[in-house]
Amino acid sequence: MSYAYLFKYIIIGDTGVGKSCLLLQFTDKRFQPVHDLTIGVEFGARMITIDGKQIKLQIWDTAGQESFRSITRSYYRGAAGALLVYDITRRDTFNHLTTWLEDARQHSNSNMVIMLIGNKSDLEARRDVKKEEGEAFAREHGLIFMETSAKTAANVEEAFINTAKEIYQKIQDGVFDINNELHEIEIDCMLFSDCFVNEHNCMIVIV
C-alpha cells in the first residue's frame, strides 16, 4: 500500500444532492438508492494512478444539513481538493452554491482545487438546472465543472481523478508552497525515501 502522494478531499453541498452516493460509487463501485442522512462526516479512501504515480485519496464526506455546518468547517483545513456538489433536478441547491463557495474560500487554503459537480445527470427528464448554467458558474468562479450520475457511475471516476490531476499539476508547477504549514499533500517518506530525494525540487509538504 505504498504511495507517492496523499491528497485530502472534502465533499460539500446541500443535503440530499448525493455527496455520500458519489463517494460510495467511487470507493465501492455501488449505488445506494435509499437516502441515509450523513451525521457529521464520513471517511472514504481509494488509490489512483496519475502519471504513473500511485496517489492515495483520503475523502471526507460531510453532512449537508445546516446544523452540522460548524462541524464540517473543521475539515477544510488541510484539504487539497473540494467537490462542490449540487443536484441538477433542484434549483435551490444550485442557488446555494455561492454560500458554499464563500464558506470554502474562507476556511480553506487558497490553492485548494474546487470541482463543481452537477449530480443526478441520469434524471434528464426532471432537469431543473441547465448544463450551460453550471458551466457559466464554474467559469465565473474559476472552478472545474462536470455533470455526474452516482447512480449510473457516469463521470464519477473522472470527477475525482480530474481533481487529482489538477492538484498534481499544481505540485509540478510549484504552487503548493513548502513553507506552508498546511499539510494538504503528504508524501510517505518512509516508504518512498527515494522518491523524496528525487523530487524534493517540487514543493511538497512533509508532515
Added chain:
Amino acid sequence: MDYFRKYLGPSQGGVQPTGADTVERLVDRVQSSTLLDDRRDAVRALKAMSKKFRLEVGTQAMEILIKTLETDRSDAEITGYALDALCNIMSNEPSEEDDETPIQVQTDLGLQFTEIFTKTPSNISLLLSMLEEYDFHVRWPTVKLLTTLLTNRCKELQECILVSPMGVSKLMDLLSDSREIIRNDALLLLIQLTRNNGNIQKIVAFENAFERLFSIVDEEGNSDGGIIVEDCLLLLTNLLKGNISNQNFFRESSFIQRLTPFFDMDSEAQRSQAGWSAQKVTNIHLMLGLVRNLVSPNNPQQQTAACQRVMFQCGLLMKLCTILMASGVPADVLTETINTVSEVIRGNLQNQEYFASVLAPSTPPRPAIVVLLMSMVNEKQPFTLRCSVLYCFQSFLYKNEVGQSQIIQTLLPTSSDVNTITAGQLLCGGLFSADSLSNWFAAVALLHAIEDNPSQKEQILRVQLATSIGNPPISLLQQCCNILAQGGKMQTRVGLLMLLSAWLADSTVTVAHFLASTANVPFLITQVSASDSDEHELLVQGLCAFLLGICCLYNDDQNETFSRASLRQIIERRIGLETFTDKLTQIPKFESYTKAAKKPHLNSKQASDIIFDYEFTSIFKSLESDVLKAVSSAAFMEESKKKMASMQEHEKVVNQYKDLIQEQDQQLNETRQLYQIIQQKYSNQEKEMGEMKDLIQQLKDKNALLKAQKAPSPAVEDGKKDEELRSLQQELENLRLNLTEKDSTLGRLKDDLTRAEAQIITQNDTEENKENNPSEIAVLSATVNRLNIDLQECRQIITNKDSEISRLQVQYNEAVRQVETLKQTAVVNSHSEEDTSSLKKEINKLKEEKSQLMERIKKSNEENLKAIDKYNKLEEEKKSIENERLGVEDELDTLKKEQEDLLVLLADQDTKIDKYKTKLKELGQQVEDDDDDDDDLGDDLDDEDEES
C-alpha cells in the same frame, strides 16, 4: 505575598471576618485600581486564597477574574494568576490543605462553578483564544482550566468547542507544543474532549492525531514507556472505540501495521527485569484493547474482516500468538491476549487456519488449541482465563466447517494414537469431570463444534465411550442424557441441555437416536411438569421444554411411540399446553439470558454467573416460535406433515430423474468408449496407410534411380535390374496383400460403425421422452456423424491410394520397357574430358587465393612488429616512473624520520617544562597549568631566569 499577609494577618487574631471580607476587599481592589501592578498583586492574592476559600473566591471573584482575562490580556503574569485562580475554584481534586470540608461538597462546588462559567459560551471562546498566546504562564493554566471544565461538564463544553471555529483544531495543535509539560497536559485534555463524542473524535483524527500519537508512543518506548504512553493509548482508544469512520481511516492509512511493534516482547529484557511492571501491564492491556476495538464482533462484518486481513498480513496475529505461548506473561495479560486473538480470528478462515497451525513450545510440541483447552478444563486456572479460552475456541470454530470437522475427528475412534492428548479427549474429560464449570465449558465448546453443521452432528453420534471395565461402551449422546438424569449442579445440567438442544436441532437423525432410548422423553416430561419454583429449577425446566419441543419439531415419525402426534398428545396430557408455553417463554426473561445474548464474548465476573451461551441464545431465538407451533397447533403439524409429504414426493421425483440421468450417463459412457475404440482403429489404419505411402515413395525413388542408372551402364546392370524387377514385383505383391488386409479391417470398421449407429438410434429412441439432457444426445449424434465423415474420408483416401498404386504399376511397366530398349542400344560414353578441364580451372582459382592470403599474412606480421616496439617503449617509461617513485618514497621516509626526531625533541622539552613548573611551584611561583604554547614556554623560562 504582601497583600496576602496584610489581609490575612489580622484574621488570625480577630473575630471571624476573614475569608469573605478579604475576598471582597481584593475584588474591590482589582476593580478600582488604575495601576496594573496593584491589580496584578490583588489577583495574585485572590489566587493564593482560591484554594482555601474556594466558595468565597468563586462566588465573589469569578466575574472579575474573567473580566481580567479580557482586559489585562496583554500582561501574561496577571492572566496566568487569574487562570490559576479559576482553575483552583473549579477543580475537584482535594487539596492537601483542607481536610475540614467533606469531598462531596467539594465536588458539588466545582460542578456548580463550572456550570456558572460555561453558561456564557463566550467564556469558552475566550479561553480558546488564550491558547494563541505562546507564553507558558498563560498557555499551561489555560490547558489545565479547559481540562477541569471538560471533566466537570463534558457535554456542554464539547458542544461549545465544536461550535467555535477551529476550536478542536486549536486544541489538537497543542500536541505539537515543544514544551513537554504542555503536550502531556494536552493529552489529558484531549482524552476528556473526545469522550463519547463521535464528531470531535473524527475531527481530532482528521487533524493527524494518529500519526502524532504513534510517534509519541514510539519516542517513549512503546509498551515499556510510562504514563505518557498510557495517556496516548487512552486517547487512541477514545478515537477508535465504536467509531467506524475513524476505524476505516485508521486502517486505510496503514496504522494497523504500526500496532505490530507494540507487541514486540524482547525476551532478554523480560528475563532481566524479572516480571512485568504495573505500567507495562496497563499499557499492554490498552494496546490489546485497541486491537479488539478494530475487530469487535459488534462492528460491521465487512469492516472487521478487512482489519482481520491486514492483521494477518502485517504479522500482528503472529506476534499475539507468540505472547500466547510465551512464558512469564501475567495471567490477566494472557487472558486479554487470548480474548484479542479470539476476535482477530473469529469468522476469518485464513486467520483460523493460522491459529490451528500454532504450536506450543512444549516437548513434544502440541497444538496451541490443545494447550489452551487443557487450561479450560483445569479447575485450578483463573476463571477469567478459562472463559477467554472458551471464547477463543468458539471464535476458532465460528463459520469454520473445516475446524469443526477437525475437532470432531479427534473424538472418533479412527484417530488411533493413544499417547497424544487431543482436543476431543480434553472435551470429553471436561464434560464428565466432577467440576461443574468444566462440564459447562466442555458442553458449550462441543456445541460450537457441531453448530450449524449437520454432517458433524451425525458424525458425533458415532462417538462411543468406555464407561467402566466390563460394561459395554455407551454412546456420547446417551451418556449426556444419563448425566442429565442424575441431576447434579445447575451449570452441568444447563450446559448439557444447551448441547443437546443444539445437537438435536435441525437433525432428524439425532432426534431419532435420542428417542430410541425410552427413558429420555419421560425424564423431560417429569422435569417440565415439575412445579418447583426455584429460579434455577425454572431455568432447567424451560430448557427441558425447549428440548422436548425440538424432538417434536424435527421428528421423522419413524419411532411409533414418540411420533409427532404422540409426543404432542403426551405434552398436552401430562404437562398441558399452557404450562409448556409458560416454561418455554420464561427462558428469554432470565437476566443471564439477555446478558449472554448481547455479544459473543463471555463477560461474567464470577463462575456462578455463567449460565447461557451466546450461540445458544441465537439458536433459541430462531427456533422458539417454531417449537411452540409444532407443539401447540395441530394445523401446523398437519401442514408440516403435508410439507414433509410433498417434500418426500418431490424427493421421489427428483430421485427418479437422478436415476434416469445416471442411466443415460452410463449409456453415454459406453458409446464414448465404443467411439474411442473406433477412433483407435482408424488411427492404426492411417498409420498403415502412411507406411504404404512411404513404400510407394521408395518405389518411386528406386524407379528414378533406375532411370538415371540405365544411361551409363545399362548392360552391366541388366542382371541387377532383373533382380530389382523381381523384388519390385514382390513388393507390389505385398502391397496388394496389405490393401486387401486393410479392406477387410475397413469392412470390420464399417460393421462396428453401423452397429454403433444402430445403438445410438435405439438410444435416441429411448431418450426421446427424456428431455432432460438433449444436449448430450446431440453431442453423441454429432460424434457419430463425425465418425461417419471420418470413415468416408478414410474410404476416399484408400481409393486414392488404389489409383496411385495402379499408376505406379503403369510407371513400373514403362520402366521395364525402357530397360529393354536400353539393353538393345548399349553405347559407350565418356565424359572425363570435360571434368578435367573444370578441375584445372578450380586449381588455378585456389592458387590465386593462396597468394592473396600470403600477402595478408605479411602485412599483419609487420603490424605486429610495430606493436611490439610500442610495448617496449611503454615498458621503459614504466620503469622510469617506478624509479621516480622509489626516490619519492625515500624522501618521505627521511621526512618521517625527521618528524619523529622532532617529536622526541618536543617530548623532551615537555618533560623539561614540567620539571621547571614543579620547581617553580616549589619556589612559590604561580604557574598556569595548561600552558603548552611555545611562547608561554618561553615566558616560563624567562620567569625562571628572572627568579633564578
